[in-house]
Amino acid sequence: MAEPQTIEIACLGRPFQLGMLYDCRRDALIPGLTLWDSEILKDKISVQNQANTDFKIFASDSTEDKSHALHVSASLEASFLSGLVSVKGSAEFLNNKKKSMKQSRVTLQYRASTHFKQLTMDHLGAGNIKHQNVFEQGFATHVVTAVLYGAQAFFVFDREVSSSEKEQKISGNLQAAIKKIPFISIEGQASLDMTEEENMEANKFSCTFHGDFSLPRNPVTFNDAIQVCADLSTILGKDGENAVPMTVWLFPLVKLDSAAAKLVREISISLVKRCKSVLDELDGFDMRCQDLIKNNVSMKFSEIENKLKKFRDLCSQHKLIFQKILCQLLPVIQGGGKEEEALATALISLEQSPFRSNLINAYLNNRDREINLVESYLKKMEAVDVITSSSELEKLTLDFNNEYVVVFALSSLEQNDKYISDLEEFLYKSSSDETLPYKPDPSSASQQWFNSNEVKALTRQTVQSFLDFYEANRHKENVKFCIASIPDTNTPAASVHVYQDGELLSSQFQLPRKPCDPVITKVEHDCVHLEIKPALHDTNSIESYCILYRKKESSDWTEVVLKKTGNNSIWSHFFAIKFFSAFILLVVFSHSPGDPLTRICCYFPCSLNKVLYNCTYRTKPGEH
Structure with a gap:
């Protein structure tokens, strides 16, 4: 490293004082040790006025932009990211991260400086240092020789953005309103010149305050923030008596005594950026994960x-382990005990682990895909109740009023994912020095039920059949319908469960489907021949159909039952021509005549008007 120079660092709410010792290897204050007696230290200190006020507005939530706002150097930022540095006051803004991708955020920064204090040559000159033994102890590398006092405040405005709103537009509108706030503090205005609509929109944002001020009550709304901004200069004090250390200058002890410990090297900016990128990505994934957890589907199905x-x-465990590695490496590297290569190696190891960003992103994409698919099913069957627990389902099936309970059962929500097992194994082995590069199983993702086109197609058919069946029977008091998660490794995606009097009759019940449209095969002078085919997958389960028809002028319907004969999948019957409309009533859909479910009827309206009306047939004289 080059000749040691004076270092300027941000205080970040830490209690710096002139003459205090500091260890740049660990970015830690050394309380209780000093080079001078307190009387000498207080004497002949140079004080200068440094009055300055600045306001900034930014919408970014990145660690880099936050660090820039607080004037945090790359080396200090690395220490903060690793957990070596604990922040207070306005610097707690560094820890305030968005919790949702649907969150719009705009931040107003207030920064004011009041005065500047520094030691003089009366302190630093040769022979003026009293406690020489401090150099030999090696606890510190620098001494605080100058302090800039002032205060900072961050007003963080947040708002949840709905799917129908544009985050950029909302953020832009708020920024326009916030730009007016500084004029309240500078020009002494009592309130902002805003329209009623602008004021309503602004107050939809919540406010979080991080500052170096002691307030009677922290602002929580936009209007609260306006009032605090109007009082900022007063809160700081007429002569800056409430100011706190904002920036300090550190003088290397090795320049006072060659026996003193020194900062051998600072962590390179490129490595700091890589560390920051890793942690920012993990924070982003955590935010995305929280959004998925709060999703309506996740809240209904505990498996997801x-x-x-x-x-x-x-x-989260992985992030803590990475921060622990940084916490161990940074002081050693900066103290000369290890080369920077050790940190580079740790980063490479991370990039080869199962926690690398592309794999985490792929996993969350899969969860997103699964949720979207289930959500589409629920939307299609929105009239059907969703049961969120096994105990709730049991209560429904055991209810004496419910002779039958028909359940659309999602069977694969609890499906195991090998990737999760790999993550657990990696964390278990992470205590060892050497870990092999992780190679993901390429077949793992394709084995997930929601990635199979065939399974998705069959499930869509099951959804439609279930919905048709529900519509036909939903008014029956002894039959209840619901959607629930019932894990079943033998049935991918979904199946239909039927319960009778609390007992499971079938876990893969084949629902009857709406039959094909009737076809007129022959028209005679006083009758037509009607042919009915069941749906393709119902040829084995349907045993009979019931046809109802009536004359145009009559309100009475005539019922005819068509029973299946042998293995035929086609039923034929003829009708008198003088009927106006008809519909098909599916009565029996059981696999065997003795099945008690034959008592459940489901109705499928099917107009024959158009078919018959367009037919050419002979009529008796005088008939139409």
């Missing part, structure tokens, strides 16, 4: 919610 919570917990 639990998978996401487990994944989030594993990522």
